[in-house]
Amino acid sequence: MERIKVSKSIVGEREAQALKSVIEDEYLGMGKYVREFEIKLGQYLDAQNVMCVNSGTAALHLAVMGAGIGPGDEVLIQSLTYVASFQAISAAGAVPVPCEIDPGTCTIDLKDAERKITGRTKAIMPVHYTGRVGPLDEIYSLARRYGLTVIEDAAHAFGTVYKGKMIGSFGDIICFSFDGIKNITSGEGGAVVTANPQVARFIKDARLVGVCKDTEKRYQGQRSWEFDVIHQGYRYHMSNLFAAIGITQLERLESEFKPKRQYLARRYTEFLKDIPEIIVFPDEYDLVVPHIFPLRVRNNKRDNMREYLNSNGIECGVHYLPNHLLTFYGGKKGQLPVTEEIYKQLLTIPLHPGLSDEMQNYIIEKIKDFFA
Numbered sequence: 001m002e003r004i005k006v007s008k009s010i011v012g013e014r015e016a017q018a019l020k021s022v023i024e025d026e027y028l029g030m031g032k033y034v035r036e037f038e039i040k041l042g043q044y045l046d047a048q049n050v051m052c053v054n055s056g057t058a059a060l061h062l063a064v065m066g067a068g069i070g071p072g073d074e075v076l077i078q079s080l081t082y083v084a085s086f087q088a089i090s091a092a093g094a095v096p097v098p099c100e101i102d103p104g105t106c107t108i109d110l111k112d113a114e115r116k117i118t119g120r121t122k123a124i125m126p127v128h129y130t131g132r133v134g135p136l137d138e139i140y141s142l143a144r145r146y147g148l149t150v151i152e153d154a155a156h157a158f159g160t161v162y163k164g165k166m167i168g169s170f171g172d173i174i175c176f177s178f179d180g181i182k183n184i185t186s187g188e189g190g191a192v193v194t195a196n197p198q199v200a201r202f203i204k205d206a207r208l209v210g211v212c213k214d215t216e217k218r219y220q221g222q223r224s225w226e227f228d229v230i231h232q233g234y235r236y237h238m239s240n241l242f243a244a245i246g247i248t249q250l251e252r253l254e255s256e257f258k259p260k261r262q263y264l265a266r267r268y269t270e271f272l273k274d275i276p277e278i279i280v281f282p283d284e285y286d287l288v289v290p291h292i293f294p295l296r297v298r299n300n301k302r303d304n305m306r307e308y309l310n311s312n313g314i315e316c317g318v319h320y321l322p323n324h325l326l327t328f329y330g331g332k333k334g335q336l337p338v339t340e341e342i343y344k345q346l347l348t349i350p351l352h353p354g355l356s357d358e359m360q361n362y363i364i365e366k367i368k369d370f371f372a
């Protein structure tokens with residue numbers, strides 16, 4: 001059997017055709033395909049303002065800046081996340097304040113977050129780890145109590161539903177990633193969603209090196225030659241090429257990717273839940289579109305299990321090295337004991353829509369062999 005990848009881009013003839021259309025149209029930059037992608041994302045998510053950018057990291061960076069957060073301000077965030085979340089905060093000159101996680105879901109531990117609020121705290125950035133959103137209502141109540149903005153890192157959670165509502169359809173500022181392996185991809189890319197018109201205005205201009213109303217010009221097929229700039233901007237806009245892939249992927253989400261991801265996650269849960277040394281995350285797959293499938297492996301067996309699966313052609317991942325352990329963010333062990341303990345247990349096994357039953361059965365069999 002071929003080596004099984006932990007995650008994978010699922011693209012083919014349809015995406016190739018979409019790219020061909022953009023090339024034949026001869027405008028690869030930001031134009032009508034990006035506009036169409038934003039409209040379709042807005043319809044799917046039931047969201048008011050959708051701004052596409054060239055990565056999820058750019059989405060988060062602009063969200064932090066759009067919330068008016070800058071040097072000296074603090075943002076509460078779980079340490080267990082991809083470094084991009086931390087980098088988006090520090091790129092704005094603000095300080096990411098690492099918080100503990102709830103071991104049951106690996107989403108932010110709200111009690112710990114509340115303890116870390118100071119006079120400089122401006123926002124909380126919950127990370128929807130695996131696609132799970134944790135106690136989102138309580139996160140918003142805490143934020144309202146202390147006057148904080150919620151910036152949701154929903155990089156993993158495209159398509160997830162919370163209490164009957166799509167993630168992105170409510171809340172302050174929500175950021176998605178469409179990098180190569182996400183629930184949908186645009187090659188690279190991301191989007192910021194917000195109902196706040198001032199934040200939306202800031203992001204529309206900031207993604208186009210700050211040029212005022214350039215978005216509106218580009219969507220009419222024009223360029224801005226005479227313009228003003230009133231704040232710092234970045235070259236973060238999405239290209240028509242990326243958007244064309246994204247539109248096609250969005251069309252495939254409900255019919256293909258979402259049911260397949262949920263099916264695989266349910267099957268793993270069913271077949272692995274009785275192994276005493278493994279803890280699987282709760283089966284919420286009627287609402288959650290799982291982006292990754294991490295397990296918690298007990299009794300210090302994580303590294304041996306990873307080695308065993310790897311030597312049997314199964315690639316695994318570790319999501320994630322806690323950020324407070326990185327030199328740039330303090331590099332001090334012992335600060336977050338729960339996070340540090342859970343980190344040692346986490347092992348992500350393959351999950352992507354290209355995984356066949358046969359491949360999944362093989363992975364399950366090898367995991368059972370390892371513990372037998």
Ligand SMILES: Cc1ncc(COP(=O)(O)O)c(C=O)c1O
Pocket residue numbers: 055056057058081082084085127153155156177178179189190
């Ligand atoms: C939790 C989380 N946040 C942010 C990002 C950044 O997204 P991107 O890779 O599109 O910049 C990722 C992507 O891997 C992620 O997993």
